[in-house]
Amino acid sequence: MNKRLAVFSFVLCLTLIWFQSIVLAASDLATIEDLRISTSDDKVRIVADADKEVDYQSFALSSPNRIVVDLSNATLGRNVSKEIDVDNRYVEKVRVAQFEKDVVRIVVESPVKRNDYDVFGIVGGSSAYRVAMDFGQISYLNGSSGSNYSTGSSSSSASNSGNSYKPSNISVDSSAKSVLKGKVITIDPGHGGSDSGAVGPSGLYEKTATLKIGLNVAEMLKKSGAKVYITRKTDKDVYGPNASATAELQARCNVGNWSNSDIFVSIHLDSFTAPSAQGTTGYYYVNGSYDSQKLATYVKDGVIEQIGTPDRGAKTCNFYVVKNTEMPATLVEVAFVSNPDEEAILKSEDGIKKAAKGIFNGIVRYFQS
Ligand SMILES: [Zn+2]
Incomplete structure (x- = not known):
């Protein structure tokens, strides 16, 4: 085999490996197939349907007030509307876009305060995985509810837990x-x-x-x-x-x-x-x-x-x-x-x-x- 052919084969090989890894990575991504919005008197629920489990993370931004939910390892399906006007007292507008190659970003323009929205995952059902967002009268505690920043991970904080705590022997009369x-x-x-x-x-x-x-x-x-x-x-x-x-x-x-x-x-x-x-x-x-x-x-x-x-x-x-x-x-x-x-x-x-x-x-x- 001449030298040039050997180099060419080698480069072709590398290219194929690289290409295959891209294809594999792409097929690992979940597809966000639908974004559904339902409204009732006391809340607006937005549900993102994925064809497999996605991780999610939410945070709030101000002026204008909006809640951002990032779905990672996900691509946006072709048939999902990119912008939806809700014009409700809890939600004004919802936008969704492919924010990064593997991150779908949902932006909800909402005037509600931090204890009046919640982002949570629902596993199962006809769709393999859903991420739901509730906006409205779900306020329950004036302390931090933790719902203004949540992740899809189910791990909980191990430290500071008081798990091994035994109550004291306090006398009662x-x-x-x-x-x-x-x-x-x-x-x-x-x-x-x-x-x-x-x-x-x-x-x-x-x-x-x-x-x-x-x-x-x-x-x-x-x-x-x-x-x-x-x-x-x-x-x-x-x-x-x-x-x-x-x-x-x-x-x-x-x-x-x-x-x-x-x-x-x-x-x-x-x-x-x-x-x-x-x-x-x-x-x-x-x-x-x-x-x-x-x-x-x-x-x-x-x-x-x-x-x-x-x-x-x-x-x-x-x-x-x-x-x-x-x-x-x-x-x-x-x-x-x-x-x-x-x-x-x-x-x-x-x-x-x-x-x-x-x-x-x-x-x-x-x-x-
Ligand atoms: Zn509390």
């Missing part, structure tokens, strides 16, 4: 026992698993503190003879990782509703951009019963007595878990994790025990009154 005996109570430690909740300036996760407090409250209630249900005992999502806000929160409500609990107490930490914000708030549903208001007030007061936080009052709200539970319910914002002093309280075992004792005392007083 006999009067509490006589009040609580036989009462059915659901305790809901806010967030968990893929949703860390708000994060304090020195790194305390809301989900970690709420779990520790919740486990201590549950322990004291059990000791007093109450029948206690807790929505989670470990660092996990109640419904499942990266579920929609509604699915996750409904799963928590179900624990209370299906057990016919007498009361439902959801435990959260507050958070605000200004680190100076501080204090304890007892929330109850705006159309809730007088008993819910009473429960919110006593629980909040109990916490304040123990940890000495400023009183932000008992306030009405529209949070999902107090709205969709069928018994008197409160969501207590124990303190601001964004405030360095209050974060320090909740990082200490003493602070956790006191917060739990305060919630417990509030529950006892509620049943006493």
Whole structure:
């Protein structure tokens, strides 16, 4: 074989290998086959249908306000509309484009605030994989819901988890026992698993503190003879990782509703951009019963007595878990994790025990009154 032919064969070979790798890579990509938009009174749902699993990541941009969802390892199908006018109070316009070779970008122009949208994956169904985006009245917590930045990965944060946490042996007196005996109570430690909740300036996760407090409250209630249900005992999502806000929160409500609990107490930490914000708030549903208001007030007061936080009052709200539970319910914002002093309280075992004792005392007083 002459030299020139050998070089030519070699180059041809390389070219073929390179070409084949491109073809392989292209066929690995998911195709976004459809982008469906449905509207109802309280929300707009946008669903991207892919022919195989895609990873997704979302983030918000301002002026104009828009939420961007990147679907990676994906190409845009030929028949998908590139621009859709929704002209709804939750969504103005949806645009979709091949942003990079393997990234399809969906841009949703929407005026909703960060707790009023959610991006989540749905596996299964006729299409192998869907990414759904909800915009509208899905707001549920004034703390961070984690839904403003979510990824398709189902891995959850391993650190800061409180998974091995054992509640303390806090004594309860006999009067509490006589009040609580036989009462059915659901305790809901806010967030968990893929949703860390708000994060304090020195790194305390809301989900970690709420779990520790919740486990201590549950322990004291059990000791007093109450029948206690807790929505989670470990660092996990109640419904499942990266579920929609509604699915996750409904799963928590179900624990209370299906057990016919007498009361439902959801435990959260507050958070605000200004680190100076501080204090304890007892929330109850705006159309809730007088008993819910009473429960919110006593629980909040109990916490304040123990940890000495400023009183932000008992306030009405529209949070999902107090709205969709069928018994008197409160969501207590124990303190601001964004405030360095209050974060320090909740990082200490003493602070956790006191917060739990305060919630417990509030529950006892509620049943006493
Ligand atoms: Zn929260």
